[in-house]
Amino acid sequence: MTDIKFHKILIFINSLVPLALLGWDAFFGNLGANPIEFFLRTTGVLTLLFLLITLAITPLRKYYGWNNLVKYRRMLGLYSFFYGFLHLVTYSIFDKSFSLSAIAGDVWERPFIAVGMLAFFLLVPLAVTSTNAMIKRLGGKNWARLHKATYAAAVLGVIHFWMIVKSDVFYPLLFGLILAVLLGYRIYAASNKLKKKLAANHTNNTN
Amino acid sequence: MIVKNPNEIKSSEITDEKTYLNRRNFIRAGLLAGTTLATAGVYRFINPPPPKEVVTAEIQNIIQPPDFRAEEKLNSFEEITNYNNFYEFSTSKTAVARRAENFVTRPWAIEVGGLVQKPKTFAIEDLLKFEQEERIYRFRCVEGWSMVIPWVGFPLKKILDAVEPLGAAKYVAFETLYDSAQMQSSFSAGIDLPYLEGLRLDEAAHPLTILATGLYGKLMPNQNGAPVRLVVPWKYGFKSIKSIVKISLTEKEPPTTWNIAAPSEYGFYSNVNPNVRHPRWSQATENHIGEYTRRPTLPFNGYAEQVESLYSDMNLKKYF
Numbered sequence: 001m002t003d004i005k006f007h008k009i010l011i012f013i014n015s016l017v018p019l020a021l022l023g024w025d026a027f028f029g030n031l032g033a034n035p036i037e038f039f040l041r042t043t044g045v046l047t048l049l050f051l052l053i054t055l056a057i058t059p060l061r062k063y064y065g066w067n068n069l070v071k072y073r074r075m076l077g078l079y080s081f082f083y084g085f086l087h088l089v090t091y092s093i094f095d096k097s098f099s100l101s102a103i104a105g106d107v108w109e110r111p112f113i114a115v116g117m118l119a120f121f122l123l124v125p126l127a128v129t130s131t132n133a134m135i136k137r138l139g140g141k142n143w144a145r146l147h148k149a150t151y152a153a154a155v156l157g158v159i160h161f162w163m164i165v166k167s168d169v170f171y172p173l174l175f176g177l178i179l180a181v182l183l184g185y186r187i188y189a190a191s192n193k194l195k196k197k198l199a200a201n202h203t204n205n206t207n
Numbered sequence: 208m209i210v211k212n213p214n215e216i217k218s219s220e221i222t223d224e225k226t227y228l229n230r231r232n233f234i235r236a237g238l239l240a241g242t243t244l245a246t247a248g249v250y251r252f253i254n255p256p257p258p259k260e261v262v263t264a265e266i267q268n269i270i271q272p273p274d275f276r277a278e279e280k281l282n283s284f285e286e287i288t289n290y291n292n293f294y295e296f297s298t299s300k301t302a303v304a305r306r307a308e309n310f311v312t313r314p315w316a317i318e319v320g321g322l323v324q325k326p327k328t329f330a331i332e333d334l335l336k337f338e339q340e341e342r343i344y345r346f347r348c349v350e351g352w353s354m355v356i357p358w359v360g361f362p363l364k365k366i367l368d369a370v371e372p373l374g375a376a377k378y379v380a381f382e383t384l385y386d387s388a389q390m391q392s393s394f395s396a397g398i399d400l401p402y403l404e405g406l407r408l409d410e411a412a413h414p415l416t417i418l419a420t421g422l423y424g425k426l427m428p429n430q431n432g433a434p435v436r437l438v439v440p441w442k443y444g445f446k447s448i449k450s451i452v453k454i455s456l457t458e459k460e461p462p463t464t465w466n467i468a469a470p471s472e473y474g475f476y477s478n479v480n481p482n483v484r485h486p487r488w489s490q491a492t493e494n495h496i497g498e499y500t501r502r503p504t505l506p507f508n509g510y511a512e513q514v515e516s517l518y519s520d521m522n523l524k525k526y527f
Contacts, residue, residue: 006235010238013241018250032289032290033289033300034496042254094499094500095501096501110489111484112487164487166298167469168393168395170298170393170395191379
């Protein structure tokens with residue numbers, strides 16, 4: 001087994017640990033007085049956490065030259081989708097008794113639900129196009145363009161978190177700051193690239 | 208002269224492939240186990256199990272008036288004492304029990320004043336001398352969850368009668384202790400402290416409104432608002448202010464904490480009302496602690512018959 005393959009297993013197992021503990025505590029009735037709320041909140045936080053880890057791969061790679069990191073990105077992104085899916089399913093079944101009209105009413109009356117739904121549905125095409133075959137079919141450039149939707153999903157996810165909080169915004173703020181750094185890095189890198197290009201054009205023209 | 212490369216490794220020193228692979232597998236197994244345990248440790252650190260139950264002393268000679276018994280199943284002591292909104296200690300409902308463990312509630316007194324004939328300070332010992340009644344009430348939080356709780360306490364009216372409100376008094380203002388040495392609230396809690404609440408005088412004098420000194424026959428646990436709190440069962444839970452140190456009769460509607468924080472979300476009245484929407488939580492249904500599907504929320508939390516007449520000439524959508 002190569003190191004990469006082993007590291008993938010390592011990440012796979014570790015990413016399942018929160019779910020395993022949620023399941024364990026649920027089985028023994030140790031999720032607290034309001035188990036549904038706890039499960040909802042925990043899966044929601046995990047969704048955002050994995051989204052942020054996924055978005056940290058590129059900056060780390062570029063800054064430290066850890067190029068192998070990109071090999072783990074797909075799995076981390078899919079874990080974000082997976083926990084987001086559990087979050088939505090828990091909400092739909094337990095909070096809304098699987099009633100589509102109740103869910104629609106909620107989306108209408110409570111903007112934070114609409115924002116969260118939108119964030120999740122942005123992740124769906126990304127999960128669908130995560131296979132090698134799909135990357136080939138779309139072409140690398142198109143695929144990369146499509147997967148920029150991750151940024152929007154992450155921003156909406158943090159807004160969703162911010163809106164559900166009653167008054168203590170500490171955790172949404174923390175997630176928001178980390179996201180700002182991760183997205184800020186990209187803007188900085190893109191503007192640097194643009195500057196270089198302009199500078200190169202300039203020298204070409206004067207010569 | 209042949210100089211032997213001192214760094215040359217003798218073939219006898221080379222680890223044979225089998226040992227190498229075994230060692231690598233061993234390291235890998237260790238990494239797998241180690242990181243898994245570390246991740247589990249982080250999870251447990253963030254989500255610690257509830258603290259050990261603190262059992263308070265029994266309250267003596269509790270009477271059980273037949274008018275105030277709910278036919279519903281009671282929530283357990285464990286549920287009631289491990290799911291608390293008490294922002295002075297923590298903004299996490301499951302963290303309050305632990306943070307409030309060392310809360311000192313003796314000596315304690317409530318200062319009652321304002322527009323009254325006879326201002327008076329009641330020590331907690333005085334309050335416990337009033338006839339203690341068991342009141343089984345539904346409790347509905349604005350966050351869309353509810354419980355059934357066997358409170359112990361006595362009507363607030365007894366205090367009001369003792370201080371004799373003046374004719375000009377129209378409202379009653381309440382204040383929670385704020386002791387920053389004992390209460391390490393989050394810097395980001397987002398509400399101004401001390402916590403303030405208020406009722407109209409007729410609401411305060413209503414037979415359902417009590418000062419609660421305990422629950423399940425025992426003195427009030429710290430996390431539930433020891434040693435004495437208000438319970439107004441037809442209003443959202445945040446109106447039932449905890450750990451009271453001051454009661455004041457006023458002419459004007461007093462400022463209240465959540466109304467100051469978000470006036471469009473939390474009105475002064477805050478009667479449980481399934482027809483008034485909230486931007487975060489459904490008020491039409493509730494998650495009853497211990498159940499897995501939501502149940503409909505009743506107007507005035509099921510106490511409409513007793514309290515409706517207080518609001519007969521009011522538009523409750525406007526005065527929510």
